[in-house]
Amino acid sequence: MIQLPSFSRRRAVLTVLASGASSLGLFSGSARAQAFPNRPIKLLVPVAAGGGTDLIARVVADALSRTMGQTWVVDNQAGAGGQIASQATARAAADGYSLMLGYVSTHGTLPAVRKLPYDTQKDFTYIGMIGGAPNVLVSNAVRGPQTFQQFLQDVRANPGRDSFGSAGAGTITHLVFERLKVATNTSIVHVPYKGVAPVMTDLLANQIQYAMPGLAGALNYIRSGKATALAVTGPRRHPLLPDVPTLKELGVPDFEAVQWVGIMGPAGIPADVGQKLTASLNEVLKQKELAEKLTSEGIEVMPMSVEAFRSYVAADSVRWREVVKKSDIKES
Template sequence: MQRRALARAALAAALLPRFAIAQSYPSRPIRYVVPVAAGGGADMIGRTVTELWGRQLNQTFVVENISGGGGVVACQNILQAKPDGYALLQGYVATHGTNPATRKVSYDPVRDFTPIGLIGATPNVLVVNTAVPAKNVQEFVDFVKRNPGKISYGTAGQGSLTHLTMELFKQQTGAFMVHIPYRGIAPAIIDLLAGQTQAMFPGLAAALPHLRAGKMRALAITGKTRSPQLPDVPTLEELGFRNFDAMQWYGCVGPAGMPADVVKRLNDTLNTVLKAPELAEKFAGEAVDPQPMTPEQFGQYIRSEIARWGALAKARNIHLDD
């Protein structure tokens, strides 16, 4: 009896520090790493979310921009942090989707992280230069097939979501287009507008100003539903394409091994923020739709994204380490 009592006491002592952390969390500012340079859409999303999130937690978030390697540098930084909830990463489709699918990265996107929750997502939109004589997707596919090797598409870089989405489109249509990778989406759009390339799959937020100005034409978008920003533009899914629910998404993860109670507190408060009208209004400028999830749902979402893009990369022989 005495031995069992001692064992229970030892177990309680071992659990006490973790329980105490969960009960008092957060007691100091939380470092929130955004894996891109300051000033862009992803940075705005991180700063908007953390401002409102901090109010829910009655604590300050300190946003830190760590760019490099398509998010790899930021991921490595977070993996060196204690899994106590005071260091979080804004993971996104590159860090936990397309990069692990197309190249060797110095982390495991599943085992090395604790999923907190999805923040939101925005569709990609199939656009063409206005000189392209196509008003819908079928006309565009016919146009490409009539001009083999003469049509090119721009992307934000090898292995980016803009690249893989077009490769998925090519796979399902059998249409051949020449890939022109750029260092970022902005120069790719400039060349599309100038007629140097004919098509691309930018994020909706990047395309909207040019679509509204009539400088490019939208043929279809990714996602399960039409965008309120482009209500007359069909989704590729409704046109009969498969697996085109793919989106540019943003979420929050921490180092592996975070206490379950801390994860729950973070997820509960994050999901409250995502339902706030104030956040939806600010996200509308980036065409981002808030999407609350449980940690378990978000973890499964990450695994499905890696599987989706990994299968495509294998089928299209896209291996960026070669």
């Protein structure tokens, strides 16, 4: 019998052990993905209940619950422009059970105005894009102007008198209005809230005079005749508001903004679990019923690869940094 040298025997044993460990790892990952999810998945939503972003979260969570056979629990954690929910997500266990509805404010505009205790690219696992909608300039239907021209005349005649509400400092509903102020050379006071729903409540009570929520958050108020849509920020008129002109039509050049939404989790979610979440999201986005429900609320479904989603968010953040620079908003 041929005897292997002792070091050769050790190497052979280590090779076998390594091969077994590798196989065990592959098996473990496969088993984990098959078992996932075996308990409810929490979806943090960084705005107050009742607004457009919250509505999107609940519609998508309901569809994912049915598709994955496990409950998705929506947990609203508003405040600090979305920083509270984002920070909680970044620090959560990277097991796929703690996710968030990230959107343009949390990962696009907020990093442009604030030093954050987390990195919006490195500290998150990107699961997938859901879709986007334009913002809408709205006024009180009874006491406010009924056209964009009347809006300009009024605010220019009374600089600093009127106010606009946003879902929080640094959110898109804040920065998109700051961009409008610069473009139109107007002075309107900013009043931050914790979400779009309380903004619209005070708009209807005439506590504030204007707002620029996403279409999903404004649509019900416009349809009910409580708020007047003066303009949209999209590249073209929206089919749900065909009589409302774009800002570009109204003479505000190069003015486009999209309020995108997607799903993210903490960095380090196992690849197999992340892939299952992404596949499930893409599956529900293909469902006609879900697409119609989102479309009826002003959201255009925007499916894309995880890599494309991450790149889209990074580029969007750069654009909003430029807005902050031109608006002379100081980083906090």
